[in-house]
Amino acid sequence: AQRVTQPEKLLSVFKGAPVELKCNYSYSGSPELFWYVQYSRQRLQLLLRHISRESIKGFTADLNKGETSFHLKKPFAQEEDSAMYYCALNSNYQLIWGAGTKLIIKP
Amino acid sequence: DVKVTQSSRYLVKRTGEKVFLECVQDMDHENMFWYRQDPGLGLRLIYFSYDVKMKEKGDIPEGYSVSREKKERFSLILESASTNQTSMYLCASSLEGLAYEQYFGPGTRLTVT
Numbered sequence: 001a002q003r004v005t006q007p008e009k010l011l012s013v014f015k016g017a018p019v020e021l022k023c024n025y026s027y028s029g030s031p032e033l034f035w036y037v038q039y040s041r042q043r044l045q046l047l048l049r050h051i052s053r054e055s056i057k058g059f060t061a062d063l064n065k066g067e068t069s070f071h072l073k074k075p076f077a078q079e080e081d082s083a084m085y086y087c088a089l090n091s092n093y094q095l096i097w098g099a100g101t102k103l104i105i106k107p
Numbered sequence: 108d109v110k111v112t113q114s115s116r117y118l119v120k121r122t123g124e125k126v127f128l129e130c131v132q133d134m135d136h137e138n139m140f141w142y143r144q145d146p147g148l149g150l151r152l153i154y155f156s157y158d159v160k161m162k163e164k165g166d167i168p169e170g171y172s173v174s175r176e177k178k179e180r181f182s183l184i185l186e187s188a189s190t191n192q193t194s195m196y197l198c199a200s201s202l203e204g205l206a207y208e209q210y211f212g213p214g215t216r217l218t219v220t
Contacts, residue, residue: 099149
C-alpha cells in the first residue's frame with residue numbers, strides 16, 4: 001500500500017540548532033516526493049520537491065530509495081521556521097499525505 | 108499569483124443541515140481538490156475534479172458530494188451535517204499533469220453542533 005509516514009507529531013529545537021523532519025514512504029515504483037509547509041495563519045504551500053534538488057529557505061531534502069526516506073533538513077534553525085510540515089507522495093496524479101510534523105523553534 | 112478563495116473562513120452549522128462550501132480559483136487550473144485537515148491525521152482527500160462536471164472520489168467521500176459546473180468553481184456539499192464532520196476544510200487547485208503542485212485556499216473551519 002502507498003503510504004507516507006511522519007513519525008514525529010511534534011519537534012521542538014532551539015534556534016541555531018540543526019533540524020531534521022523525518023518522512024518515510026511506501027511506494028511500488030519511482031517515487032516523487034514533496035514537502036509542504038503551513039505557517040501560522042497562512043495557507044499550505046509547496047516548500048520543495050525532490051526532483052529539483054533545490055534548497056528553499058535553507059531547507060534541503062534528499063530522496064533515499066534504500067531507506068525509503070525523504071527527510072527535510074536545515075543546518076541552523078530560525079524562529080520563522082516554526083510551522084506545520086507535511087511530506088507528500090505523488091501517486092496517480094494525486095498526493096498522498098503524511099500526518100504532518102509541527103516544528104517549534106525555541107528562542 | 109494563483110488565488111484560491113473559499114467562501115467562508117468559519118462556519119457553524121447544526122446537525123442535519125445541508126452545508127455548502129464554495130471554492131474559486133482564478134488561474135484556469137484543470138484540477139481541483141477538497142480535503143479535510145484534522146490534527147494527527149494530516150490531509151485526507153474527499154473528492155477531486157480534473158475537468159468541468161467530472162469528479163472522482165478520494166479517500167473519505169462518505170457523507171459528502173461535490174459539484175463542478177464551471178472550471179473555476181468547485182463546491183463541497185454536506186448533505187446532512189454530522190458532528191464528526193467538524194473539521195478544517197481545504198480546497199486546492201493545480202494544473203493538469205501537475206497534480207503535485209497544488210495551490211491551497213485559506214481553509215474553512217466548520218463546526219457542526
